[in-house]
Amino acid sequence: MTSLQRDSSSTVISSPVPLLLLAVEMDHQEKNLRRPHVALLYDERMCSHANPNDEDHPETPERIRAIWKKLESRGIPQRCVILGAKEAEDRYIALVHTQKHINLIRNISSKDFDSWRRNRIASKFNSIYFNEGSSEAAYLAAGSVIEVSERVAKGEFRSAVAIVRPPGHHAEPDEAMGFCLFNNVAVAANLLVNERPELGIRKILIVDWDVHHGNGTQKMFWKDPRVLFFSVHRFDFGSFYPSGDDGSHTMVGEGLGAGYNINVPWEHGQCGDADYLAVWDHVLIPVAKAYNPDMILISGGFDAAIGDPLGGCRVSPYGYSVMMKKLMEFARGRIVMALEGGYNLMSLANSVLACVEVLLDGKPIVGSSEAYPFESTWRVIQAVRQELSSFWPALNEELPEKILTNCIKTRPLEPNLSSASDSDAENDRLSNALSESPGGLCGTSPAEAVEDVILPLSKLKVDEDSHEKEIDSNHFTPDEGTSLVSSEECDNEPVLSPVQSVDGPILWRSVYSKISIWYGSYGSNMWKPRFLCYIEGGRVEGMKKPYSGSKDKSLPKEIMWKMVSYRLFFAQSHTHTWGAGGVAFLHPESSSDEKAYIRMYKITLEQFNDVLLQENSLTSDVASPLFDSSALDFVTRNKSTHLEALKGGWYSNVIYLGMEHGLPILTMTCPLSYIDNFKSGKLPMQPPSEDYAKTLVKGLVEGKQLSEEEAVNYIHGSAVRQI
The missing domain is CATH 3.10.490.10 (Gamma-glutamyl cyclotransferase-like)
Structure with a gap:
């Protein structure tokens, strides 16, 4: 194809002749077979939201521009239907947000607010900025996820990717936070199950693979069994953003929603392909089979990708493509991915490209992942399975001993106390004198979050x-259990496996x-x-x-x-x-x-x-x-x-x-x-x-x-x- 395929409605031809009707129907089916089954939504207007005081802010308009540029360089738009953004209606946003919050986001970019007043209001929130383009971008982001979700639910497309910003999964009912103004995915999910019963979407699986916990989404479906919320994220015993205990594996939902909230909280950074795929195979996939969702919405944050400055993890484009492929086995492949985080522009663009290619071609990109998960990964998986086993019998089975021994047995950083500086004393005496601190997920209480982020x-x-x-392969030496993954689908850029030590x-x-x-x-x-x-x-x-x-x-x-x-x-x-x-x-x-x-x-x-x-x-x-x-x-x-x-x-x-x-x-x-x-x-x-x-x-x-x-x-x- 030589031009982008814009969406248009087809005209139904009526004829009294049965053979003509049959011919028209066959022609219609043939056109549907040729019609692209993946929709992309991108709109430059969402770039108008930018930090007025910090041009180096990580949540920058260049994020979505970098993605679109990468997709264009691979000819991806020519293989998809391109949709334009639409602003969300207040009545749909009100399904998950308070009217006070809606009023603030609607008016914050108006002439009633000068830059000083916007900055003062933004300072009251956690990690938020506002400018003249914030209102429009927020309404477009939420409306865009609604648009693609409805179109996929109707069967117009098998799947869709919404390249939107600002992101949404941290936004709570009455509060913007963590770069997020409206909770885009939560708005769309709530609309489908509450406002569009004719579409037959009665059960939705939300998969949040952003490196930060989707605290806002969790709260919006805390008691709702029609939406199964799954989040895998860095937790670091409650100290990783957004901090506190919301991201703990013990937060499983309440009332009718008990068991429909699943958190997989990493104990530390550096988790990569092997760790995420272990969680897919031993937590998410067994639960998804039992839940049998009608549709899957992905909060597609890519700040767990290699080289992300905020995430500290190491998921490769290949890893994301395998995660996506495994999800395509459910809900008849009806998947909508909406962009959340991701702040290394190269990794972000390559990872989104890998996901889109899987949706188009039905198979992961070329690559491999040979490293084993961390030992802590199995510890987390076992704790999650134990917590949820009463809700999901598939998680009752014991994990095979063989897979538990295939792991990286050390934490990412292990102190060597044999030759310290001011701090090195008789370490044998230290270890004997002190009670061993509780290790792992189960023995550590999450840190209590407090207000007023400084x-x-x-x-x-x-x-x-x-x-x-680029990542220079000369900057590291592979160790036992590590590998250099090269993906032909990512410009042959070297990609690091999860446990490599890099000073790149x-x-x-x-x-x-x-x-x-x-x-x-x-x-x-x-x-x-x-x-x-x-x-x-x-x-x-x-x-x-x-x-x-x-x-x-x-x-x-x-x-x-x-x-x-x-x-x-x-x-x-x-x-x-x-x-x-x-x-x-x-x-x-x-x-x-x-x-x-x-x-x-x-x-x-x-x-x-x-x-x-x-x-x-x-x-x-x-x-x-x-x-x-x-x-x-x-x-x-x-x-x-x-x-x-x-x-x-x-x-x-x-x-x-x-x-x-x-x-x-x-x-x-x-x-x-x-x-x-x-x-x-x-x-x-x-x-x-x-x-x-x-x-x-x-x-x-x-x-x-x-x-x-x-x-x-x-x-x-x-x-x-x-x-």
Whole structure:
């Protein structure tokens, strides 16, 4: 075909001659066989919604433009029917949203609201912006998903893809959040089951594979068995956006909807094809067979894709194509995919392309996925199956022992406590003294979310250049159980399998090098030459070993001092870095009766990760950050966060000390659970060694905070006082 096929209605020809009627009917059937069975919806008007204050905001108009450009480069529009966007009617949006919320979104772009007022209103929400084009884009996005869903339900197309923005799955009945204004998929699903009974869509399966939990969609169908909501997402024990316990596997629905809400919450990042396909095979597919939906709506977020700056996972285009193909076995292939997240433009475009090609050709793109799932993946799957087995008998069966042993048995990051920095003491004593923290999904209670996000996702700066950079296969070495997947359908771009360790430019370092924070040091790093060992590498007088430094060896952009209301104390009896003697800690809880000096270094979030890694004896050659953007969001709201990947590390607790010049102040100390062990003597408290104490004195004196005598007394007083 040489031109795009626009939708048009056919004319029915009537004739009194039966043979003529038969001929017309046969001709009509033949035309239907030739008619494309996949619809695409794209409308440039949805690009009018953009952040007026931050051109680097991740939810950018370039997201849908990149998708459309990729599809055009492959001739995909010529194989589909192209539909234009339509604005949703308020009466349909009101099926899931309150009138107050509808009024706000309808009017926010009008002349009644200037930019200052829009910004003020947006600041009251979690990760939201508004401009002159927001209202139109929101109505078009919701209306577009309604349009394609109705057309597929009527049988005009077998499937459809709505390339829309702003996304929708975080939007709650009375609140915009997480880049989402209206809940596009929820509006369409509710319309089909409540307003279009003649279409025969009585049961809908919503599959949300966005890396973030679809909290809004979950709440809208919490008690409704006509909509089965399935979400697989990063949870990180409740600390990953949108935080809290809504994304827990224990949230199964209520009343008639009990059992019709399924959450599969990853414990950490780096999950990829093998992990997602294991969930498909052992949770989603058995339930879908039993549920037998009339139609499937996919909340198609692609921020779990390789290289996404917000997701930290590694699903390849091939992985998405297999996930899509498995879903096509249900509901007679009636599938609508609506775009949600996805912020690496190259991965986003390639992944959407892979899904569209499956819908057109009925088979996954060329590729392979040889890596095994993480051990934690099987743990999560078993917990989900156990929680839902009373609702879905197919989940009652025990998983074969063979598949449980085929896994990556380590977490993505494992601390090596044999040669730590300020934090390395007698680790055998540590492990014997402390009770083992509950591991895995079942033993950990989700973090409690609080209001007033200080640093939401929308504040992140994304390097535009990183979107189009290729993954260089020379930047990694395959290990056992890993593979390099090359897909002929993705321009032969190399694609990483789920467990590879990469220091590639399109991954986390290129993004986090653009985010600034304050690192507050209260110990030996108060002396600038000592701190620079963590940045430039090397060692100073008194240190027993050198450090490799950060990947980014840029000096701090600014240095300043501050007093904080925390108790300084010294603990441990020996470290490899300083020899015998204690090292500095802050009590994890603040106290107005206490004062401690901190020297603040303005560094990047990438450099902070490298400092954190070196403090806890981890190599800086890691595939994903130890402290990512969601952890930063979480700690600014909750004051501290214990990093599960550093369980057992002395400095595994990141503390938020406030804001300075609009940037968060972060430091690291021991977990709160260690304090009782220090008090009881199970863990040693001991004054610092002479070399270590001299370093602190130099920092305070050269920083012009105290005289030498005052600095010595400050350190001595902190060392001899009991906690």
